[in-house]
Amino acid sequence: MFFKTTHPPETFDRLARRALFGFIMTFIISRIMVLLIMSGQSPNLYCFVRGTHVHHLNYGIFLLSIVCGYSIFARPDGRTAEITALLYGLAMGLTFDEFGMWLHLGGSYWQRASVDAVIIVAAVIGLIAYTPSLERLEKRHFHAFIALLVALIGFVYVIFSTGTRIGNLYGPKLRELELSSSP
Numbered sequence: 001m002f003f004k005t006t007h008p009p010e011t012f013d014r015l016a017r018r019a020l021f022g023f024i025m026t027f028i029i030s031r032i033m034v035l036l037i038m039s040g041q042s043p044n045l046y047c048f049v050r051g052t053h054v055h056h057l058n059y060g061i062f063l064l065s066i067v068c069g070y071s072i073f074a075r076p077d078g079r080t081a082e083i084t085a086l087l088y089g090l091a092m093g094l095t096f097d098e099f100g101m102w103l104h105l106g107g108s109y110w111q112r113a114s115v116d117a118v119i120i121v122a123a124v125i126g127l128i129a130y131t132p133s134l135e136r137l138e139k140r141h142f143h144a145f146i147a148l149l150v151a152l153i154g155f156v157y158v159i160f161s162t163g164t165r166i167g168n169l170y171g172p173k174l175r176e177l178e179l180s181s182s183p
Contacts, residue, residue, distance in 0.1 A: 010077060015085040016129035022089025023096075023125060027118050030056060030097045034109060038177050057101060060094030067091055089125070096121050110174040123152070 036042035047054040067088045070076070076084050096118050100111025 010081045010085075013129050013131075015081060016125055018082050018085040019089035019092070020122065020125045020129050022086040023093045023118075024089075024122060026090045026093025027097050027122075030094065038180075055098055055101060056094045057098035060091045060097075063087065063091035064095060092121060093118075108175050119156075 033042065033045070037044055037046065067084060071084055071088075096114065098109065098114060099117035100113035101107055101109070103113055104111065
């Protein structure tokens, strides 16, 4: 009783920050690991079941199911809620890293659709994590929101236009690397 530590209460923005961190870190680590495996600089850690490559989006889907079921039925709070939010972000990262494969089954891992989906999901989680609650919005916040929206639209334009150029430069090399490392 005397040594009880106080833990700040979990709020939607704190939980969203944990989910955003897990999401972004999982995406980055997944991309690095796949590149290292495909280039032969890391051992093949892929899971094969009877010759079929089990993609990590499947792990993400199963983990999402577990985390969401746990969130609904156990209703975690405190530190457990924060760990659950982090695991949710991790599961989302595993799943959306291969979003392009949802759209084009059997397509390349390096599809542009996956990166675009990750940017959109990260932006939505980021808005939840860092936007003040609606009750606290004031006129100055509205002006800042408009400025942020204009900047976000500009950012999306730059990402899409440069992404297309970068995809044209490096896409064929990544595709060739992917095909050469296939079993």
